[in-house]
Amino acid sequence: MAGLPISPATLAKDLLAILDRDDHRLQRIDRYVHGKHDDPYMPSHADDEYRLLAKRAISNWMPLLISAVAQALYVDGFRPGAAGGQLPGAPSSTSTEWSHWARSRLDARQAAIYRGALAFGHAFVLTEKTWRGVRSKGLSATRTAALFEDPAGDETPYAALTVASWPTPSRPGTARMWDGRREYTVTFKSLADIDSIRVTAGPLHGAGECPVTRFAASVDLEGRTVGVVEPMIPLQNRINQSVFDLLVAQTYASVKVRTVTGMAPPMETEPVVEDGEVVGSRVRLDEAGNPIPAKIFHNARRFLFAEDPDARFGTLDETPLAGFIESIDMSVRHWAAVSQTPPHMMLGQIANLSAEALLAAQVALARKVAEFQSTFSESWERVFRLAAELAGDEAAADDYHGEVQWRDMESRSLAQAADALGKLAEQLGIPKRGLWKRVPGVTQSEYEDWVDMAEEDDSAGQLASALTRATPSEPVSGANTELVAA
Structure with a gap:
């Protein structure tokens, strides 16, 4: 479809129609994330006391569902690739890609992108030139839409739009739109009023493709994105109903x-x-x-x-409450199984559990986190290539061998990690310097400081290097040959 002559006005109408179509579903997900759930069932003639109990029955598990995964996702390095299929180069905090990362303050802002993608199924990142250099920032799924030729397989959209301000009775809404070459300004009176849409061409954005990157939590072969919240809404409603029934029985029939x-x-x-x-x-x-x-x-x-x-x-x-409590526990256990959340995180019961049992309970969550890391890595690598292209670094812009480095968020003591890394170096012969990045909590800057200090302390290696440079590689004459040989 990228080769078809599609007008900017048509693109804007299609993108705003997507936002209009998905608005109800995304707003419902947003309500559930923030604890504004549907009321439990109650009689139509329920009084104010019943309605107060219904509000108190809301047990919002959605933030835990998102945080359990998002808190295990943290990018703390990028390893550029190399041309010709060689080994990738060493990580560097001064590379074009990582300088853009630091300039965009993504150390702190990346969490919001993951949380948005996990909640709604997808989020977006815009990479653009600013007067302070190339920067990237997250865009919410409730405001942003993108068009793909193949929504299931393509990583590059051919157009994207994000709403900057919603319309009011006194002024129209505004939005920014990008295609493969240019940025546009879009105005509209409502998402459903396609006749009110006006598009104004803006400057070239400088990239060779649309500068918006999709971060999808899960994409099926139909191109549909699904987060971790929407599939759990029925179970959340079941828990709320059980808690409400418990509160009603406790209030009216527990004595x-x-x-x-x-x-x-x-x-x-x-x-x-x-x-x-x-x-x-x-x-x-x-x-x-x-x-x-x-x-x-x-x-x-x-x-x-x-x-x-x-x-x-x-x-x-009095009415026995044990049955209601057992029903709530059962629903919570179903929640833990379906969402791959360790049960002890939800039930708060970790007594008499061995280290092996705790590790086994974390396996499902660890696999879930690894899946999201693999998916989001591809998106970050495209963001880094776009940043390099906008910065004028052609080699980095064409680097498809770079690797995003995720911080190891597993809870281990430093002594355990040191023991494991020492065994890898001694028993398997892995170079010690290659294991430095595996030290828990080490940052890109710390790693580079260690490399510099190691080179400064390697006096023997420096002397050998100096002698190698000072020694001729080939003899010049016979006399000199004898002198060198002696």
Whole structure:
């Protein structure tokens, strides 16, 4: 479709139509992430107390679902590739790609991109030239749409649009749109009003393709993106309903109810006054002439007694709450199994678990994280190539062998890591310097400092290098040959 002559106005209409189509679904996901869930079922004539219990029944598990994965995703290095199929070069904080990363403050901002992609199924990153250099920034899926020739297989869109401001009654909305060559300004009165769309051509963006990159959590062969939130909404609703039923039973039926039969309630009385003096009392009547029962204030410190021998006292047993609690636990366990979240993270039960059991519980989550790392790595590599192209680094812009380096977020002590790395070096013969990047928590700058210090401390190696440079590679004459040989 990239070769077809599609007008910018047509592209803008198609992109805004995508936002209009997906708006309801994405807004529902956003509500669930922020704890604004659908109310549990309750009778249509429910009073305010029921509705208050419904609000308190919301147990929002969605942030944990996202954080469990997002907190294990952290890019802390990029290893450029090399031409000719050679080994990739050493990581460098001064490379074009990593300088762009630092300039864009992506150490802190990358988390928002992952959280958006995990929540909605996809997020976007815009790479562009600014007066401070090439920068990249995340774009929300609720504001951004992209068009692909093959949505399932292509990494490069042929057009993308992001809403800068939504329309109001007094002014139209504005959006930025990019194709393979140019940026456009788009105005519109509403997403559904295609006749109000106006497109104004802007400057060339400088890249050879659309500068917007999609970060998709999961893409099927139909090109549909699915995050971690939407499939879990039915289970979240089930948990909320179980908690609501528990709160209703706890509020209205969790205590014993005292009953009495054959006993007339006391009536309210009022004084009888004659000639300004109280001479007695009588039962107070309502407007219809019926006696008014007196209010009985009964608590654990008061006793009721009846003069009539036919009166009978009794109790109604409370509703057992154990069944509701078991139902909630079952739903949470189903949640953990379906979402690949370790059960102890949700239930808070880690007593009497061995290290092997904890490791086994983390296996499913670790595989899930590894899948997202593989998917997001391809997106980051395209961002780095775009940044290099916009910076004028042609070699880096054509580098398809670069590797994104993810920080090892597994919880291990430094002693355990040192022991494991030492065994790799001693028993397998892996070069020690090649294992430095495996040290937990080491950053790109620290790694480069270690390399520099190692070269400065390697006095023997420097002397050998100097002697090698000073020694002629071939003899000049016979006399000199004898001197060198001697």
